[in-house]
Amino acid sequence: MGKTAKELVGEKAEEIITELNKALADEWLAYVQYLMAASIVKHPNAAKELEAVAKEELEHAEELTERILQLGGKPVVDQKQLYEITNCGYEAPSEETLQSLRGALKGENCAIKIYHKIAMMAKDTDVVTYNLVLHIMEEEIDHEERFEALVEWIEG
Ligand SMILES: [Fe+2]
Numbered sequence: 001m002g003k004t005a006k007e008l009v010g011e012k013a014e015e016i017i018t019e020l021n022k023a024l025a026d027e028w029l030a031y032v033q034y035l036m037a038a039s040i041v042k043h044p045n046a047a048k049e050l051e052a053v054a055k056e057e058l059e060h061a062e063e064l065t066e067r068i069l070q071l072g073g074k075p076v077v078d079q080k081q082l083y084e085i086t087n088c089g090y091e092a093p094s095e096e097t098l099q100s101l102r103g104a105l106k107g108e109n110c111a112i113k114i115y116h117k118i119a120m121m122a123k124d125t126d127v128v129t130y131n132l133v134l135h136i137m138e139e140e141i142d143h144e145e146r147f148e149a150l151v152e153w154i155e156g
C-alpha cells in the first residue's frame with residue numbers, strides 16, 4: 001500500500017511528508033494544550049468545549065499519522081522534536097478562561113493557514129492528502145468559530 005501511494009505522489013512525497021509531520025506536531029501540541037486548559041479553566045462550559053475540540057485534534061493526529069505512513073514516511077514521535085518542528089507552537093494554558101481561549105484561537109488561526117498551504121501544495125500531485133487536509137481545515141474553521149463564540153459569551 002505504501003509503495004503505490006508513494007509512486008502516485010512521486011517526487012513531491014518527501015516535501016509533503018515533511019509538511020504533514022510539522023502539522024502532526026501542531027496537532028499533538030494542540031491536543032495536550034486543550035486538555036490541560038480543560039482541566040484548569042474556571043468556566044465549566046469552556047472546559048467541556050476544550051475537551052471536545054481536543055478529541056478532534058487527536059483524530060487529526062491519527063489521520064495525519066496514517067497518511068505519513070502510507071507515503072512511506074516516519075511520523076514524529078519524539079516529544080522534544082514536536083517543539084522543534086511545530087508551525088503553530090504551544091501556548092501554556094491558564095486558569096483564566098479567556099486567556100486559555102485566546103491561546104487556543106491563536107493555534108486555530110495558524111492551523112487554518114497551514115492546512116490551506118498544504119492543500120495548495122498537494123492539489124495537483126497528491127489528491128488523497130489534498131482531501132484529508134481539506135477535511136481537517138474545515139474542522140479547524142469550526143473550532144475557531146466555537147472558541148470565538150465562547151470568548152464573546154464570556155466577554156458579554
Ligand atoms: Fe487539528
Ligand SMILES: [Fe+2]
Nearest residue numbers: 108139140143
Ligand atoms: Fe483545531
